[in-house]
Amino acid sequence: MMKQLSPQDWRAHPGKFIALWTDSSHAYALYQPGELVAVALENGAYPALPHAGAGWFQRLAHDLNTHTAEGAADTRPAIQHFRAEDGTAPWPDLTAAPGEGVHQVAVGPVHAGIIEPGHFRFSVLGEQVLKLEARLGYAHKGTLGLIRGKSPRLAARFAARISGDATVAHSLAFAHAAEAALGVEVPPRAVHLRAIMAELERLANHASDIGAMAGDAGFAFLDARFAWQRECLCVAAHTAFGHRLMMDMVIPGGIAGDLAGEGGAAILAALAALEAELPSLKRVFEDYASLQDRVIGTGIVPVSLAERFAAGGYVGRASGQEGDARLSPGYGPYPDLGLDVPLERDGDVAARIRVRLAEIPESIRLIRELLRLLPEGALAVAPPGESGMGLGVAESFRGAVWHWLRIESGMIADVFIADPSTLHWPLLEHAATTAILADFPLINKSINGSYSGVDL
Amino acid sequence: MVWKTVLRHVVTRPPAPVQADAALARALRQRVGASKLGRSLAIRHVPAGSCNGCELELRATQNLVYDLTQYGLSFTPSPRHADILLITGVAGRNMVAAVREARAAMPEPALVVAVGDCAVDGGVFKGAAAVAGGAEAILPVDLIIAGCPPSPAQIVQGLLALVEAHDTRL
Numbered sequence: 001m002m003k004q005l006s007p008q009d010w011r012a013h014p015g016k017f018i019a020l021w022t023d024s025s026h027a028y029a030l031y032q033p034g035e036l037v038a039v040a041l042e043n044g045a046y047p048a049l050p051h052a053g054a055g056w057f058q059r060l061a062h063d064l065n066t067h068t069a070e071g072a073a074d075t076r077p078a079i080q081h082f083r084a085e086d087g088t089a090p091w092p093d094l095t096a097a098p099g100e101g102v103h104q105v106a107v108g109p110v111h112a113g114i115i116e117p118g119h120f121r122f123s124v125l126g127e128q129v130l131k132l133e134a135r136l137g138y139a140h141k142g143t144l145g146l147i148r149g150k151s152p153r154l155a156a157r158f159a160a161r162i163s164g165d166a167t168v169a170h171s172l173a174f175a176h177a178a179e180a181a182l183g184v185e186v187p188p189r190a191v192h193l194r195a196i197m198a199e200l201e202r203l204a205n206h207a208s209d210i211g212a213m214a215g216d217a218g219f220a221f222l223d224a225r226f227a228w229q230r231e232c233l234c235v236a237a238h239t240a241f242g243h244r245l246m247m248d249m250v251i252p253g254g255i256a257g258d259l260a261g262e263g264g265a266a267i268l269a270a271l272a273a274l275e276a277e278l279p280s281l282k283r284v285f286e287d288y289a290s291l292q293d294r295v296i297g298t299g300i301v302p303v304s305l306a307e308r309f310a311a312g313g314y315v316g317r318a319s320g321q322e323g324d325a326r327l328s329p330g331y332g333p334y335p336d337l338g339l340d341v342p343l344e345r346d347g348d349v350a351a352r353i354r355v356r357l358a359e360i361p362e363s364i365r366l367i368r369e370l371l372r373l374l375p376e377g378a379l380a381v382a383p384p385g386e387s388g389m390g391l392g393v394a395e396s397f398r399g400a401v402w403h404w405l406r407i408e409s410g411m412i413a414d415v416f417i418a419d420p421s422t423l424h425w426p427l428l429e430h431a432a433t434t435a436i437l438a439d440f441p442l443i444n445k446s447i448n449g450s451y452s453g454v455d456l
Numbered sequence: 457m458v459w460k461t462v463l464r465h466v467v468t469r470p471p472a473p474v475q476a477d478a479a480l481a482r483a484l485r486q487r488v489g490a491s492k493l494g495r496s497l498a499i500r501h502v503p504a505g506s507c508n509g510c511e512l513e514l515r516a517t518q519n520l521v522y523d524l525t526q527y528g529l530s531f532t533p534s535p536r537h538a539d540i541l542l543i544t545g546v547a548g549r550n551m552v553a554a555v556r557e558a559r560a561a562m563p564e565p566a567l568v569v570a571v572g573d574c575a576v577d578g579g580v581f582k583g584a585a586a587v588a589g590g591a592e593a594i595l596p597v598d599l600i601i602a603g604c605p606p607s608p609a610q611i612v613q614g615l616l617a618l619v620e621a622h623d624t625r626l
Contacts (some may be wrong), residue, residue, distance in 0.1 A: 115511060
């Protein structure tokens with residue numbers, strides 16, 4: 001599955017770039033829809049890739065493994081924030097955009113709302129944002145190091161905590177990678193229940209985020225109603241699977257527990273409530289000029305830029321990018337069920353909201369279908385203590401998450417995890433410059449990159 | 457159809473409010489003393505290295521079901537207005553300075569609450585090179601609310617003990 005390339009071919013390799021990482025001997029690059037290429041490291045270095053999305057990955061490889069990307073334009077630290085002798089963390093030089101009257105506005109790492117830590121440095125002229133530089137790495141926990149040296153089953157709990165809002169998707173991608181490496185066939189009942197959990201997670205996040213965006217634009221009513229729907233979905237998830245976020249339920253080889261007796265009915269009731277209220281909530285979105293005014297034409301990610309970064313999920317789909325990992329490369333049980341993926345081209349906050357609103361009925365349909373067709377049988381098989389390399393993918397609510405594992409005698413020798421947020425943060429830096437500073441919270445929420453997911 | 461929704465909520469009553477654990481409230485009272493804080497407490501949340509699971513459930517404490525503000529508790533954007541510093545996540549190397557600065561910006565007296573297993577003792581990330589431990593590794597902690605993540609009801613119940621700790625009738 002992996003192709004070893006010469007340094008020249010490595011640099012010239014065509015395709016839509018997804019991720020880059022290094023281990024002790026090689027640098028790896030991943031392209032859509034799951035093509036893995038590698039180049040041998042020479043004195044701890046490899047040729048930098050020209051792809052737009054490679055920047056963060058190359059900086060991360062430097063900070064995590066001290067491997068240098070030769071010829072890289074961007075060599076800022078990723079997670080190794082500079083610290084002085086006395087333990088304080090002095091600021092790096094974040095340069096302002098050039099021009100007379102330009103000043104900087106610093107936000108974070110402690111933000112005003114209940115969100116993750118990160119620092120944003122805006123260059124503004126009046127109200128117009130000219131430049132945004134995001135400084136991430138605050139949520140770094142050394143997760144990859146904790147995964148190494150453990151069995152896939154034991155390491156699954158770290159994969160489940162890469163990004164809590166996408167815990168099912170990350171657990172699923174991790175399980176797919178372990179199963180591919182060890183040649184494990186997952187029982188059909190587990191495949192179905194995994195997909196039910198993944199779609200429930202998608203619904204809960206879409207509901208919560210759409211409401212939060214409306215809230216940011218001053219529509220507290222929509223925020224309250226969508227938060228109520230998210231709560232109903234979480235309660236149903238708890239009834240069905242014993243955990244509101246369904247954390248630690250997807251494990252390599254299958255799932256950790258069966259659907260509770262009353263779980264199916266609880267999920268169907270939550271879906272019915274969401275389906276019943278959705279049209280009236282959608283109408284509020286469409287009918288109020290003051291809300292439309294905030295979201296239309298705000299925070300634009302042009303189609304060309306989304307294509308250069310191979311944006312996924314609702315960020316990509318709102319800017320004309322069709323990819324959905326459930327169909328391409330695809331994994332069970334989606335190819336049997338069919339899937340309607342919405343597509344927009346405006347690339348603004350409104351388009352991202354429209355894509356997410358359109359994904360809700362599709363996920364509702366999928367869950368109902370999966371519950372109706374739910375096969376009986378085993379829930380999991382034990383992964384064998386063998387060796388192998390595997391790639392796994394799952395479509396989280398914000399796009400495809402990729403996990404790569406190298407397993408030796410049943411223990412994980414090396415691992416890399418790519419959250420779609422890595423490719424979306426640079427798009428936020430661009431989108432912010434298409435609007436005024438006051439629109440930034442709305443734009444940030446509409447792209448909703450995971451901090452924990454990229455800081456690892 | 458806003459009126460339909462409003463009507464539905466007039467006829468369906470929300471669940472009974474969460475009650476504080478009296479023993480916990482008494483213990484807290486002994487720990488923090490009879491402070492001058494009233495029953496209305498403002499919370500400043502600082503994530504020190506979480507996976508964002510705790511943030512989801514913290515946000516949920518404000519929804520229609522748990523409605524944190526009914527107890528006099530509210531989140532504030534500024535540490536200058538805060539009575540409670542609420543920390544989620546592990547003590548991440550890159551966040552230690554920011555957490556200390558947020559605490560230093562708060563008026564006295566102030567309380568520190570650790571929410572979630574990671575903030576309690578590092579949780580599953582315990583022992584990682586980039587992790588100093590739980591919130592206690594940065595600041596003295598007055599109250600812990602365990603869980604991965606704790607449910608909104610658990611968070612509300614824990615925070616209520618802080619409010620009740622000031623009730624002299626206990």
